[in-house]
Amino acid sequence: ASTLGAAAAEQGRYFGTAVAAYKLSDSVYSGILDREFNMVTPENEMKWDATEPSQGSFSYGSADQIVSHAQSHNQRIRGHALAWHSQQPGWAQNLSGTALRNAMVNHVTQVATHYKGKIYAWDVVNEAFADGGGGGRRDSNLQRTGNDWIEVAFRTARAADPGAKLCYNDYNTDGQNAKSNAVYAMVQDFKSRGVPIDCVGFQSHFNSASPVPSDYQANLQRFANLGVDVQITELDIEGSGSTQAENFRKVTQACLNVSRCTGITVWGIRDSDSWRASGTPLLFDGNGNKKAAYTSTLAAL
Numbered sequence: 001a002s003t004l005g006a007a008a009a010e011q012g013r014y015f016g017t018a019v020a021a022y023k024l025s026d027s028v029y030s031g032i033l034d035r036e037f038n039m040v041t042p043e044n045e046m047k048w049d050a051t052e053p054s055q056g057s058f059s060y061g062s063a064d065q066i067v068s069h070a071q072s073h074n075q076r077i078r079g080h081a082l083a084w085h086s087q088q089p090g091w092a093q094n095l096s097g098t099a100l101r102n103a104m105v106n107h108v109t110q111v112a113t114h115y116k117g118k119i120y121a122w123d124v125v126n127e128a129f130a131d132g133g134g135g136g137r138r139d140s141n142l143q144r145t146g147n148d149w150i151e152v153a154f155r156t157a158r159a160a161d162p163g164a165k166l167c168y169n170d171y172n173t174d175g176q177n178a179k180s181n182a183v184y185a186m187v188q189d190f191k192s193r194g195v196p197i198d199c200v201g202f203q204s205h206f207n208s209a210s211p212v213p214s215d216y217q218a219n220l221q222r223f224a225n226l227g228v229d230v231q232i233t234e235l236d237i238e239g240s241g242s243t244q245a246e247n248f249r250k251v252t253q254a255c256l257n258v259s260r261c262t263g264i265t266v267w268g269i270r271d272s273d274s275w276r277a278s279g280t281p282l283l284f285d286g287n288g289n290k291k292a293a294y295t296s297t298l299a300a301l
């Protein structure tokens with residue numbers, strides 16, 4: 001196949017990208033999007049600050065724009081993200097205790113209900129574990145409402161949209177380390193107690209300080225062995241030329257080697273679309289031309 005999406009589909013996978021609603025009117029951007037990708041993740045439009053800017057008042061305009069674009073171009077949608085310590089609206093940042101817990105539950109219910117039937121997988125909870133060797137939860141306002149906030153979010157999402165796969169998503173969990181061990185233990189615990197979880201997302205933001213781990217595939221596999229799907233959810237790799245191309249190849253191959261790795265999403269289309277302040281971490285250059293990393297990724301699929 002001659003596109004990322006079609007080649008991934010031949011392998012029973014998808015190939016996706018983060019999408020920003022305000023860029024859909026850029027024809028170079030949407031041209032690449034609609035040619036190459038068959039899964040989209042709204043980059044910011046489904047986050048708490050965007051969807052519930054004031055408490056109880058929901059705003060779906062730009063997220064709906066991405067959803068309708070996707071639906072008319074045979075692209076599925078990864079919802080991102082229902083409960084997260086970051087990009088919360090100011091009113092939620094100022095809540096705590098029962099008020100925050102209730103607000104979180106209502107938010108999950110409302111947003112998952114609004115998109116019921118339209119979402120392939122939700123990142124129900126994003127980035128809830130701490131970095132470093134401690135293997136603990138991240139300290140956040142949500143965590144301070146009680147350690148059960150994650151399972152409550154998952155049960156709430158399941159009740160609202162039983163057809164969506166429900167994922168836990170994080171970064172620096174791509175290899176085996178204290179943080180990924182802690183996520184692993186949580187998934188194992190959820191599975192043993194019947195807390196609904198279907199998938200684990202590995203953001204996979206890589207650079208020279210945080211390279212593709214040598215045990216990347218083994219780590220994906222050990223999660224898959226717990227009975228969840230795994231996905232690469234926000235892939236970008238700093239670098240250029242053949243080194244970058246080789247890193248993208250390795251990541252793609254790792255996913256293909258794990259039967260429950262159901263797809264790969266890159267975090268933007270052109271280098272100029274990247275959230276990273278500098279660098280060239282994506283598959284297309286600023287003019288929308290295919291890079292060596294594109295060619296190696298397509299060849300690996």
Ligand code: XIL
Pocket residue numbers: 043044126203234275
């Ligand atoms: C980033 C977006 O790309 C930026 O536009 C925004 O300013 C900040 O968030 N982990 C995540 C994503 O789960 O939601 C983040 O996206 C990147 C890190």
